Amino acid sequence: MRPSPKIRAVPSDAPPPVSATAEVTPRVEASAPVRPARPGRLVRLANRFAPTLTFIFVLAIWEVGCRLFQVPTFLLPPPSVIVRGAFEQSASIWAGHVWATVRVALMGYVVAIAISIPMAIALASSRALSRTLYPLIVVVHSMPIVAVAPIIVVTLGASDLPRVVITFLIAFFPIVVTTTTGLLATPEEMIELSRSLRAGRAREMLHIRLPFALPYIFSALKIATTLSVVGAVVAEFVAAERGLGYFIQFSTSFFKINQGFAALVILVTISLGFFQLISLVQRAFAPWSLPKSER
Numbered sequence: 001m002r003p004s005p006k007i008r009a010v011p012s013d014a015p016p017p018v019s020a021t022a023e024v025t026p027r028v029e030a031s032a033p034v035r036p037a038r039p040g041r042l043v044r045l046a047n048r049f050a051p052t053l054t055f056i057f058v059l060a061i062w063e064v065g066c067r068l069f070q071v072p073t074f075l076l077p078p079p080s081v082i083v084r085g086a087f088e089q090s091a092s093i094w095a096g097h098v099w100a101t102v103r104v105a106l107m108g109y110v111v112a113i114a115i116s117i118p119m120a121i122a123l124a125s126s127r128a129l130s131r132t133l134y135p136l137i138v139v140v141h142s143m144p145i146v147a148v149a150p151i152i153v154v155t156l157g158a159s160d161l162p163r164v165v166i167t168f169l170i171a172f173f174p175i176v177v178t179t180t181t182g183l184l185a186t187p188e189e190m191i192e193l194s195r196s197l198r199a200g201r202a203r204e205m206l207h208i209r210l211p212f213a214l215p216y217i218f219s220a221l222k223i224a225t226t227l228s229v230v231g232a233v234v235a236e237f238v239a240a241e242r243g244l245g246y247f248i249q250f251s252t253s254f255f256k257i258n259q260g261f262a263a264l265v266i267l268v269t270i271s272l273g274f275f276q277l278i279s280l281v282q283r284a285f286a287p288w289s290l291p292k293s294e295r
Contacts, residue, residue, distance in 0.1 A: 077258040082265065085258030098266060100242040101232050104160060105270075108167025109228035113221070116172050120179035121205060130180075141173040145234060153239040163240065167231030171224040178223075182216025183209045215289040218282045225274035229267060 059079050065071070066078035073081050086094075123130045149166050156162040186209045194204045236245030244263045251260040282289060 086262035105232040112171040116175035124183035163235035170231035178220035182213030
């Protein structure tokens, strides 16, 4: 018989054996997370003032081009002539025309919001109602408002009412369509979860669909601000005795093109002011609905 091998006793304080794999495996130390580099101060300043600098550059090119090529001022006045034309009218005259346009634009805009958002909620809540009313809304919007405006004025009379109706018709469509799209774009998982918790239709609309649709709603409101100013001007072209649209028509009929351009600049400023006002409201009450680049 073969002799049994001798077994050596290992001391209890001896270190455990190290495998070959453990000896050759390099030790990896956890590194701190790398933070993305923040843009430099010059980059941030450039991003902030780029629109202003671009606007100044365009004005300079406009002024130099008109002077260099001797463009007649009754065709395209340079910015300096437009500023001089603005000061040819008193501040009280400008204020009267501005207020007439702003008043009509605001009234039509508020009426459009008051009608379009409840209608969008109704369209999103009922398929039958959506199939009935949505084609009618599209038909009304497809009619050229410039052609319909004289009929509205003749029907409703020469007052603020037809101008408000024209403004409403222009601002109404984007609000109702975009809001309805946002309400119907709510993820189905959230709807199923609310129904599994036995939430009613009213709670589902108030706590799930409307918050999810807020980015859509604010986008529609921003678009409608500029359209409401356009609607007020179109209405003033048809029938008005005051307003920036009336002033543009009056000035151009007497070849005072620089004053017409001055009124146009004021209209653009009003539209931008309305747009920024809605942006401030969104930033104050629903900042999470803004794009990440604007927060």
